[in-house]
Amino acid sequence: MNYVLIKTSELTELLPLRCSYQTELDLQLAIQSIGLGSKGSNQTQYLNYGPQLQSPHLEAVIARFLPEIDYASLFMILNHEKLKTCIQSNVLLSHYQIPPTNHVMKTLERSTAWSDSTLNWLLQKKIKPHEISFLNLLSAAECNQLMESMGSSSLSKMDSLKLLETASELLLMKIDISAALNTQPWNEKTVVEIHALRYPKSFTFNPVKQIELKWPKNISTQTKRIQDKMGYQVQFFVSHPEELTQTLSQLEKVVPDWASKLEKLNS
Amino acid sequence: MRPFNFDTIYIDEASRDSDVAHRIQAAFPSDKIQWVDSQFMNDHKGPLSKDQFEWSKRNVLVTPFKGHFFKRCPGASQKTALTCCNYYVLNLGSQCNLNCSYCYLQSYLNTAIMKIYSNIDMAKAELLDMMKSFPKYPYRVGTGEIIDSLSMDELTLYSRQLIPLFKEFPHWTLEFKTKSDRVDQFLDLGPVENVHVSWSINPPVIIDSEEHGTARFEQRLTAARKIVNAGFKLAFHIDPIIYHEGWKENYAFLVDEIVRNFSPTDLKVISLGTLRFQPEQRLMMRERFGMNSLVNQAEMFTSDSGKMRYDWHLRTEMFQFVLNRFKNNNPAWNIFLCMETPETWATTLNKSPMKVDGLENLFRPLPKVKSETSESATAR
Numbered sequence: 110m111n112y113v114l115i116k117t118s119e120l121t122e123l124l125p126l127r128c129s130y131q132t133e134l135d136l137q138l139a140i141q142s143i144g145l146g147s148k149g150s151n152q153t154q155y156l157n158y159g160p161q162l163q164s165p166h167l168e169a170v171i172a173r174f175l176p177e178i179d180y181a182s183l184f185m186i187l188n189h190e191k192l193k194t195c196i197q198s199n200v201l202l203s204h205y206q207i208p209p210t211n212h213v214m215k216t217l218e219r220s221t222a223w224s225d226s227t228l229n230w231l232l233q234k235k236i237k238p239h240e241i242s243f244l245n246l247l248s249a250a251e252c253n254q255l256m257e258s259m260g261s262s263s264l265s266k267m268d269s270l271k272l273l274e275t276a277s278e279l280l281l282m283k284i285d286i287s288a289a290l291n292t293q294p295w296n297e298k299t300v301v302e303i304h305a306l307r308y309p310k311s312f313t314f315n316p317v318k319q320i321e322l323k324w325p326k327n328i329s330t331q332t333k334r335i336q337d338k339m340g341y342q343v344q345f346f347v348s349h350p351e352e353l354t355q356t357l358s359q360l361e362k363v364v365p366d367w368a369s370k371l372e373k374l375n376s
Numbered sequence: 377m378r379p380f381n382f383d384t385i386y387i388d389e390a391s392r393d394s395d396v397a398h399r400i401q402a403a404f405p406s407d408k409i410q411w412v413d414s415q416f417m418n419d420h421k422g423p424l425s426k427d428q429f430e431w432s433k434r435n436v437l438v439t440p441f442k443g444h445f446f447k448r449c450p451g452a453s454q455k456t457a458l459t460c461c462n463y464y465v466l467n468l469g470s471q472c473n474l475n476c477s478y479c480y481l482q483s484y485l486n487t488a489i490m491k492i493y494s495n496i497d498m499a500k501a502e503l504l505d506m507m508k509s510f511p512k513y514p515y516r517v518g519t520g521e522i523i524d525s526l527s528m529d530e531l532t533l534y535s536r537q538l539i540p541l542f543k544e545f546p547h548w549t550l551e552f553k554t555k556s557d558r559v560d561q562f563l564d565l566g567p568v569e570n571v572h573v574s575w576s577i578n579p580p581v582i583i584d585s586e587e588h589g590t591a592r593f594e595q596r597l598t599a600a601r602k603i604v605n606a607g608f609k610l611a612f613h614i615d616p617i618i619y620h621e622g623w624k625e626n627y628a629f630l631v632d633e634i635v636r637n638f639s640p641t642d643l644k645v646i647s648l649g650t651l652r653f654q655p656e657q658r659l660m661m662r663e664r665f666g667m668n669s670l671v672n673q674a675e676m677f678t679s680d681s682g683k684m685r686y687d688w689h690l691r692t693e694m695f696q697f698v699l700n701r702f703k704n705n706n707p708a709w710n711i712f713l714c715m716e717t718p719e720t721w722a723t724t725l726n727k728s729p730m731k732v733d734g735l736e737n738l739f740r741p742l743p744k745v746k747s748e749t750s751e752s753a754t755a756r
């Protein structure tokens with residue numbers, strides 16, 4: 110039978126708590142908010158948890174107490190000598206929308222070696238462990254090195270994940286990426302360089318990149334990727350119907366030029 | 377019967393009297409077989425790890441299926457993004473004893489063991505019910521959605537149970553989809569026009585590097601020839617087309633071998649599809665097959681359907697290359713694109729799927745099957 114008595118103070122100590130919700134008071138509020146009683150004086154409050162309590166569950170208390178939690182703390186809770194007997198890891202992880210896979214557990218475990226700034230960066234960017242599980246295929250040293258550099262970058266979440274994944278693929282392919290990664294902090298240029306190393310021929314796959322078109326003067330264009338398609342974003346300003354007609358007819362002239370260049374390219 | 381590489385075959389007590397259990401007992405030494413109850417391996421939830429997935433390919437459970445056998449193909453539920461043919465599936469098992477690097481089962485399955493369903497009679501009864509209700513509708517039914525249709529058929533002989541059923545309903549079509557060459561067990565039941573055997577086929581270089589445990593290129597062509605000679609209809613799925621150094625020469629070789637060995641009248645249809653998979657499958661693929669796998673040679677992007685695909689321009693180039701090679705040989709080759717967007721159809725074939733000669737029926741709306749009506753009732 111799983112039954113543990115955990116001092117609330119013990120719980121707060123246990124979560125070293127690189128997160129903001131760490132006071133005993135917060136814990137009390139979390140316990141009360143889900144209707145679980147605690148007993149004893151302030152110094153020795155106990156959180157009674159056992160199967161005789163149908164609800165609520167300790168996982169819910171923790172999730173309420175720590176709505177945001179860093180990877181390392183999560184790992185410590187899941188592996189705490191007392192807590193692990195009464196916490197179901199999949200239930201706790203589901204409170205944080207994290208799938209309970211082996212890879213997630215490995216990522217959490219590895220995170221205990223990461224610095225506070227890296228753990229904070231992950232929290233800030235709202236990166237879930239399964240989103241970086243691809244790093245598990247690297248050695249711990251390679252993984253830690255990438256994560257530590259990442260923690261000091263100012264890249265967006267999307268660019269960060271792209272950079273991490275591409276870099277990890279290159280490392281698995283035993284391609285030397287040190288030159289591209291040396292410039293710190295990592296920025297958009299790093300993303301482009303790493304991408305070029307991974308897909309040196311991606312230029313040749315794309316007619317949009319290979320063809321130069323002559324657009325009418327009052328029209329601005331930008332090549333852009335949206336998901337699996339690369340194309341042109343075309344922008345123009347019109348102030349009356351005739352102007353629109355004129356612009357569209359100018360635009361229409363681009364069509365045969367584009368088609369013939371495309372045909373030449375494919376032949 | 378040629379050998380199978382199973383570690384252990386588990387037979388559910390509830391399947392003890394089934395034909396397939398008897399056949400297995402006759403074919404395998406008793407130390408390979410274990411009897412289990414209906415709860416066996418029932419407690420696994422969630423995605424499989426690499427080791428669990430690999431174990432599930434070497435161990436098989438014979439058990440009755442509880443649910444609807446006959447279902448609509450999952451591609452049909454993505455109709456807004458993809459143009460999908462009217463295709464129904466009859467799942468007679470799950471997981472596959474072959475091992476392709478790109479296999480979508482790696483992100484799809486969450487049962488930790490390969491299964492062969494022993495209650496084929498229930499499947500036949502469900503099918504017969506629909507066939508009798510709608511005998512004149514052109515339903516296409518495949519058995520190879522979450523299991524290879526024929527790689528274990530020498531063991532189950534389910535082909536021999538289904539073929540006579542479809543023979544009675546000529547408007548319905550049965551499709552066995554395979555990468556094996558195990559066809560001898562039902563050849564004597566031909567000719568049957570509305571039973572199609574189709575091979576997913578790729579150039580030898582792809583088969584050798586990505587499709588482990590499957591029949592080699594030549595073996596597939598030889599088996600396909602047997603199918604034509606026995607009076608069944610043949611189809612090829614050039615799917616997934618995989619980008620790799622030298623892809624043009626290799627796909628040219630594949631097309632040339634098909635046109636050298638078969639004529640457009642031998643082949644009901646040739647479908648084309650490019651590599652695609654769910655984003656969460658990447659890790660499993662990398663972990664199981666490494667970065668040298670050819671599936672890693674070109675960049676993949678998330679598409680409207682949520683799957684990772686090659687850049688649209690590259691896909692279109694690949695489709696056009698294969699299509700032109702066939703059409704330059706003979707315009708009569710009947711080709712369609714599998715799970716592609718309407719724009720790709722328009723660019724590659726210059727028309728919408730509804731307008732391609734001979735393919736109109738594949739897209740005609742059909743009455744819902746039982747599993748669809750009960751699912752929508754639940755949703756309501």
Ligand code: SF4
Binds near residue numbers: 472476481524554555
């Ligand atoms: S034959 Fe089909 S089901 Fe079997 S492993 Fe290959 S892709 Fe998957």
